[in-house]
Amino acid sequence: MKRVHLYLLAGILAAIGIGVFFHKFFVLGFPLKPEERTDVWRVEVQLQFEAAGGPVKASLFVPYRTGDLAIVDQSFVSPGYGIVTEPQPGHGMRAAYSIREARGTQAVYYRAVIQPARVRDEVSRAPTPVLQPPELEGAQRIAAEGVVGAARQRSSDAATLASLIVKWLKEAPRGGEAAFLLGPQPTPRRIAMVAAQLIQFAAIPARVVNGIALAPERRDAQFTHWLEFYADGRWQELYINESHRAPPHQLLAWWRGSVPFAEITGGSELHYTIATSRSYELATRTALSQQRALERKLVEFSLFGLPLQSQALFRTLLVIPVGILLLVVLRNIVGLKTFGTFMPVLIALAFRQTGLAWGILFFCTVVGLGLAARFYLEQLKLLLVPRLAAVVIVVILIIAMLTVLSFKLGLERGLSIGLFPIVIMTMTIERMTVVWEERGAREALEQGLGSLVVGTLCYLVMNLRIVEHLFFVFPELLLAVLAVTLLIGRYSGYRLTELYRFRVLAR
Amino acid sequence: MMNWFRTSALLRAKGVMGINRRNAEYTLPHNPRNCYPLVDDKILTKQLAAKAGVAVPELYGVIEIQQQVRALPQLLAKFRDFVVKPARGSQGDGIIVVTGRSRTLYRAADGSLLDDHEMCFHVSNILSGVYSLGGQTDKALIEYRVNFDPVFEAITYRGVPDVRIIVFRGVPVMAMVRLPTRLSGGKANLHQGAIGTGVDMATGRTLTAVWRTEIVSEHPDTGNPVSGVQIPHWDTLIELAARSYELTGLGYQGIDIVLDRDKGPLILELNARPGLAIQIANQAGLGTRLEIAERELPRLRTVADRVAFARERFAHAGPSTGPASDEARAVVQQAPIVLGE
Numbered sequence: 001m002k003r004v005h006l007y008l009l010a011g012i013l014a015a016i017g018i019g020v021f022f023h024k025f026f027v028l029g030f031p032l033k034p035e036e037r038t039d040v041w042r043v044e045v046q047l048q049f050e051a052a053g054g055p056v057k058a059s060l061f062v063p064y065r066t067g068d069l070a071i072v073d074q075s076f077v078s079p080g081y082g083i084v085t086e087p088q089p090g091h092g093m094r095a096a097y098s099i100r101e102a103r104g105t106q107a108v109y110y111r112a113v114i115q116p117a118r119v120r121d122e123v124s125r126a127p128t129p130v131l132q133p134p135e136l137e138g139a140q141r142i143a144a145e146g147v148v149g150a151a152r153q154r155s156s157d158a159a160t161l162a163s164l165i166v167k168w169l170k171e172a173p174r175g176g177e178a179a180f181l182l183g184p185q186p187t188p189r190r191i192a193m194v195a196a197q198l199i200q201f202a203a204i205p206a207r208v209v210n211g212i213a214l215a216p217e218r219r220d221a222q223f224t225h226w227l228e229f230y231a232d233g234r235w236q237e238l239y240i241n242e243s244h245r246a247p248p249h250q251l252l253a254w255w256r257g258s259v260p261f262a263e264i265t266g267g268s269e270l271h272y273t274i275a276t277s278r279s280y281e282l283a284t285r286t287a288l289s290q291q292r293a294l295e296r297k298l299v300e301f302s303l304f305g306l307p308l309q310s311q312a313l314f315r316t317l318l319v320i321p322v323g324i325l326l327l328v329v330l331r332n333i334v335g336l337k338t339f340g341t342f343m344p345v346l347i348a349l350a351f352r353q354t355g356l357a358w359g360i361l362f363f364c365t366v367v368g369l370g371l372a373a374r375f376y377l378e379q380l381k382l383l384l385v386p387r388l389a390a391v392v393i394v395v396i397l398i399i400a401m402l403t404v405l406s407f408k409l410g411l412e413r414g415l416s417i418g419l420f421p422i423v424i425m426t427m428t429i430e431r432m433t434v435v436w437e438e439r440g441a442r443e444a445l446e447q448g449l450g451s452l453v454v455g456t457l458c459y460l461v462m463n464l465r466i467v468e469h470l471f472f473v474f475p476e477l478l479l480a481v482l483a484v485t486l487l488i489g490r491y492s493g494y495r496l497t498e499l500y501r502f503r504v505l506a507r
Numbered sequence: 508m509m510n511w512f513r514t515s516a517l518l519r520a521k522g523v524m525g526i527n528r529r530n531a532e533y534t535l536p537h538n539p540r541n542c543y544p545l546v547d548d549k550i551l552t553k554q555l556a557a558k559a560g561v562a563v564p565e566l567y568g569v570i571e572i573q574q575q576v577r578a579l580p581q582l583l584a585k586f587r588d589f590v591v592k593p594a595r596g597s598q599g600d601g602i603i604v605v606t607g608r609s610r611t612l613y614r615a616a617d618g619s620l621l622d623d624h625e626m627c628f629h630v631s632n633i634l635s636g637v638y639s640l641g642g643q644t645d646k647a648l649i650e651y652r653v654n655f656d657p658v659f660e661a662i663t664y665r666g667v668p669d670v671r672i673i674v675f676r677g678v679p680v681m682a683m684v685r686l687p688t689r690l691s692g693g694k695a696n697l698h699q700g701a702i703g704t705g706v707d708m709a710t711g712r713t714l715t716a717v718w719r720t721e722i723v724s725e726h727p728d729t730g731n732p733v734s735g736v737q738i739p740h741w742d743t744l745i746e747l748a749a750r751s752y753e754l755t756g757l758g759y760q761g762i763d764i765v766l767d768r769d770k771g772p773l774i775l776e777l778n779a780r781p782g783l784a785i786q787i788a789n790q791a792g793l794g795t796r797l798e799i800a801e802r803e804l805p806r807l808r809t810v811a812d813r814v815a816f817a818r819e820r821f822a823h824a825g826p827s828t829g830p831a832s833d834e835a836r837a838v839v840q841q842a843p844i845v846l847g848e
Contacts (some may be wrong), residue, residue, distance in 0.1 A: 262546040332527060383573075384635030434637055438600045439699055492528035499514045502525075504720060504787055506517035 006490055010483035019480030033466065041069075041114040041214045043221075043252070049267040051102035056266035061255035062110060063211075064092035067237075069252055078108035092205070092255035106267070114214070114252060120333045129205040129230050134197040143177040144343070148202045158204045158231035162238050165198045166191075166227065170240065191239055192225040193258050205230035207256045211236070214250040214276055221274040223261065224251065303475060306403050316349070318471040321481050323348050324459035328488050330454050335495030338451040339428045345454035346421045348462055354420075356459060362402060363452065366420065369398045370429040371436075391425045442504050522795025523786055529759075530780075533797065537676065537758025538779050540568045545755050546777040549594045550647055552755075559754050561747060564590070564765070565651040576630050580623045582649065583613075590653075591626070593633040594646040599696040601638030603629060604652060604666065616665045653773065656766035658739055662686050662702075664728040666693030669765045670706070670744060673781055673793065676759075676804055677752035679745050679817040680796040682706035683788040684713055684738065689728045697784040702726065704733050705789030709822030711741025717787045732823040743772050749813045751777060761785075796821055 023490050024030045047060055063071055076083045081097040088094045097108045136144050147168060155161040169191050172178040181194050199206035206229040209442065212221045227238040255261070264270045272319045323345040330336045338344050351359035373394040377387055399420065428451070436444035461467060471477055499506075524533075545551050556563045567589055568582050583589065583605075592602040603626075604616035612620040612695055621629075630647045632638070639645040652667075659668040666687030673681045683703045687693045691699030697703050702723065705714035716723050716733040726733050738744065744764055751762045751774075761781025764772050774789075786793050807813045 033634060152804070308587070314582075336524075381624070381631075383631055384637055434600070443698075490531055492525070492531040494515055494518060494523075494525040496511065496525060498525045498783075499511055499518065501785075502518055502787065503522050503790070504722060505521055505523050505790060506514045 003490065006486060010486045013479045013486070014483040017476045017481075020476040021474045021480075024474060024476075033469070040072075041250070041252075041304055042277045043112045043114060043212070043214075045110040046107055046273045046275075047097075047109070047262055047270070048105065048272070049264050049270045051104060051106045051267045053101070054266050055098070055100055056102045056106070056264070057096055057098040058108060058262065058264045058267065058270070059094050059107075060110065060262040061088075061210075062093050062095050063112060063114070063252055063254050065256075066114070066253050068315070069116060069214075069250065071112050072115050072359070073113040075111045076109070077111065081108055085443065088111040088255075088259075091257045091259055094255075102267075104270075116250075117334065128233075130448040131200060131203060131205050133200050136197075136201070140181065141164045143180050144198055144201050144330070146177045147181070148198055152202065158229060159236065159238075161202060162199050162204065162206065162227070162229045165202070166195045166238060166240060169195050169198070188240055189223075189225045189258075192227055195238075195240070199227070199229050208258055209253050210255050210261065211251050211253040211476055212274060212276065214252055218276045219273070221276050221298070223254070223274075225499075226251070228256070303472065314333055314475075315468055315472050316352070318475055318478065319462040319468050320345060320349070321478050322467055323462045325481050325485055326458050326461050327454060328485055330457065332491060333493075333495060335497030336450045336454055337447045338454050339447055340424065340451075341430050343424050343428060344451050344455035345458050346424050347451070348458035349460040350420045351455065352463055356456065360452065360456065362420065363425075365402060366395060366398050367429060367432070367448065368394050370425065371432060374429050374433045388426060388430060391429055392422060395422055395426050395429070517685065518792070522792030522798070524792060524794040524797070525785060526783060528794065529783060533675070533759040534780055538760070539756060541754040543779055546757065546760065547595050548646075549565035549592065549596075549776055550646060552774075552777055553648075555754055555776050556835065559750075561750070562770060564653060564767075564773050564775065566650065567649040568602065569594075570630050570634065570647040570649070573631065573634055576627050576634070579627050579630055583626070583734060586649075588652040590648075590650050591630065591633075592648050592650070594648055595639040595643070596633075596645075596767050597638075598698060599694045601629075601633055602694070603625040606652070616667075618665070652767045653765045653775075656739055656768050658766070659684070659686065661729055661731040662726040662733045662736065664689045664693070664726070666691070666695060666701075667765055669695050669763050669775055670738060670761050671781065671785060672744070672748040672764070674748050674751055674760055674762055675786060675800050677749050677796055677810070678800040678804070678807065678813045679708065679748040680800055680821060681785050681789055681791070681793055682708060682745075682748075683785045685734075686716075686733065688718070688721075688726070697782065697788075702733060704736075705783055705785075705791070705823070706738065707823035708745070709818045711738040711744065712736065712823075713738070714823055715788070715790055717784070719788075722790075739766060740772050745814050745817065746810065747772060749810045749817070753810075837838065 025032060043063075045060065047058055049056075049058060062074065063069075064087075076095060076097070078097050080102075081099045083095060083097055085093055085095045095110065134144075147165060151161050151164040151168070155164050168178050168458060169186075171183060172182055172186075181198070182190060186194070189208075196206045196208050206227055209226050210223050211226070213224055215221065224241070226240055228235045229238060230236075235476050262270055262272055324342065325340070327338075327345055331338065347359075347363060351361075370391060374387075374391055377390055382390065397423070428448075432444050432448055435447060494502075545555055550566075550569060553563050553566055567586060570576060570579060587608060587824050588606050590602065590604050593600070596602065603613075603621070605613045605621075606616050607614045612622055613626060614620055633645055633647040636644045655663070655667050662668075668684060668686045670781075671683050671685060672679050683705055685695040685697065686702040686704065687695050688702055689701055692699065695701050699709060700719060702716050702718045704716035706712070707714055713734055714738045718727060724732055724734055747764060748762050751760065752758070755777055757777070757779050759779075759781075761776065761778040763775040765775050767773055783793070800816075803816060803820075807816055
């Protein structure tokens with residue numbers, strides 16, 4: 001009865017786990033291998049101003065309708081400020097930081113993580129724009145009519161017309177109509193604005209797009225400007241600077257129109273700096289952010305919905321069950337002896353920080369020196385709790401000493417030794433001493449070595465990139481791990497070491 | 508790899524029980540958790556046994572708190588020889604057997620000498636839980652030191668030999684005698700190097716002996732034959748074992764009995780998770796015997812029934828002295844298990 005119950009439970013758990021896994025893999029297209037990487041950009045805006053002492057409201061545009069790029073994560077960092085985002089029709093999305101009272105230099109931040117989108121953010125989903133032809137008068141109107149008229153004659157459709165206007169504005173010979181419209185020493189922004197006006201004058205909806213070029217490690221990115229015109233039922237880009245079209249340049253559209261990027265009330269001296277950086281990340285996130293509504297829900301309620309920092313934690317947390325499963329196998333099926341039930345897994349976690357060779361070296365050194373100290377303390381006949389406390393202190397001292405020593409020797413790995421589980425090490429030393437005295441050095445070393453071997457094996461498995469990736473992307477696999485653990489819980493066959501132990505009986 | 512499967516198959520054919528099977532099929536289902544404290548705490552075991560009229564080594568005193576440790580030398584002054592042990596110790600850890608005195612020093616069974624200070628420290632350690640299961644605080648017992656029956660004198664190196672009997676729901680299924688050696692430091696624990704000899708359940712005579720992992724016929728320290736020795740009071744021993752089920756309520760347990768020269772069989776302790784080395788000592792698998800016992804259980808109503816059943820069905824079939832020869836083993840395998848019918 002119990003057996004049937006167990007098999008049923010394990011079967012259901014494994015079926016759910018593996019079922020969800022297959023669904024995510026085959027239907028939703030989650031990557032099975034961690035190698036599939038993609039660019040990830042991080043953008044940070046710092047907004048600085050002098051607050052006058054009263055209520056302050058600072059607002060800035062955040063990237064919106066970003067086309068080929070998708071914002072996968074964004075955050076607003078601003079001590080004490082309330083944050084409201086409000087759409088600005090025709091311009092984009094505005095975030096307003098407000099506070100009741102502020103004085104002196106203030107800084108607020110906006111951060112975004114951006115990735116190439118698999119599915120384009122369809123600009124065409126926006127309603128058909130209403131044409132707002134510019135109101136030009138006198139000489140300006142005549143000049144505009146001249147440029148647009150000539151362009152219309154030499155073009156076949158909206159796209160060629162628009163690009164002709166841009167081309168002429170860029171070339172703009174002195175004394176010509178284009179130069180007159182632009183004014184003296186036009187900036188690229190001025191060119192974009194005039195081009196948008198002229199295209200609208202030709203009865204094609206057009207607007208200026210303000211954005212930044214994503215570049216690896218820019219501390220002070222500048223806004224660049226290009227155009228969008230509406231034709232064939234969708235917005236199309238038109239670059240002032242042709243080189244922007246080339247692949248290494250990734251332009252992140254931020255807001256539209258000629259309104260300023262940031263505004264402030266209740267303060268002055270508004271500055272902003274924009275920094276960009278690039279990092280690689282799993283293709284997973286891209287796969288994730290591109291799902292349809294229902295699937296999006298599934299993703300939102302997964303680990304990917306968490307902030308990056310918590311995700312890093314779960315990357316570690318989710319491989320622990322794998323280590324524990326291995327530990328169960330090694331203890332209950334192979335029959336290795338270890339100190340403490342889960343000590344080897346904790347050691348394996350510490351090894352993840354130090355690396356294997358250093359980890360083993362540090363572990364042996366700390367336990368060895370700790371044992372020596374413990375044997376010395378034995379002579380003093382201390383009571384248990386103070387003795388344990390003394391060993392903890394000694395262990396910390398040893399760790400501090402080793403860290404300083406390895407740092408002076410230029411071994412950077414040594415710095416991570418501080419992550420060793422100190423209390424666990426102390427208990428290991430204590431247990432080892434007792435076993436040493438009661439059952440001899442052989443048994444103590446056997447168990448110590450057993451712990452180290454199990455810890456190493458756990459580390460090797462837990463540190464496999466594929467394992468970390470699989471369990472983070474498909475945490476439902478833990479249900480299968482649970483099922484296997486439950487089954488081992490009723491395993492009543494021999495342990496491998498018992499075959500050796502009882503070998504006399506098998507003759 | 509192939510060898511492993513072969514060994515595994517051979518062991519299974521012999522009915523040898525592994526630790527996983529012991530836990531999954533015997534200790535977990537048959538030992539209710541609430542009965543564990545009765546055997547894990549030796550003071551409780553003693554009280555229980557005393558209530559049931561079962562002989563145990565006399566309790567001289569209990570040290571429960573640190574303050575009492577100071578009075579320890581005074582308490583011990585009354586006794587020439589005694590045993591200090593943790594109430595919740597396991598595998599014989601933390602036990603000191605004092606056999607006598609040398610001026611102000613205590614002479615331990617392993618030949619070492621301790622002064623009052625060291626004795627008090629040892630008791631303090633016991634109290635703080637160094638030897639207890641799970642490290643909880645513990646109590647220290649001071650009890651009568653068994654003057655073991657001279658029958659084992661020739662085959663014991665210091666320490667106290669004892670008889671371990673595995674009892675399944677009141678049916679004694681397997682027994683062994685544990686003989687301390689120089690290697691085991693006077694302890695009757697197979698892990699630590701004591702000798703284990705199998706016991707013929709029908710007669711109470713020792714069978715082959717195992718020391719560490721090899722089969723031996725003589726005590727490694729005294730050189731005397733360890734097989735074919737008749738355990739005195741076997742009738743009483745096997746009956747004590749059969750009655751221990753009603754005593755503790757544990758379906759699967761090991762009972763350790765010592766034979767005192769003057770007081771006869773005394774229950775030393777009960778064990779809810781008895782080890783499996785007994786199978787090596789007996790050259791027989793526990794699994795087979797447990798299955799037989801389980802099958803016949805409904806038929807066995809009284810203690811007498813169970814004792815009779817055990818003596819009849821678990822009797823040794825081959826020659827009872829010395830390591831069984833290949834021929835003898837062949838006989839064992841061919842002979843029906845049921846003897847004496």
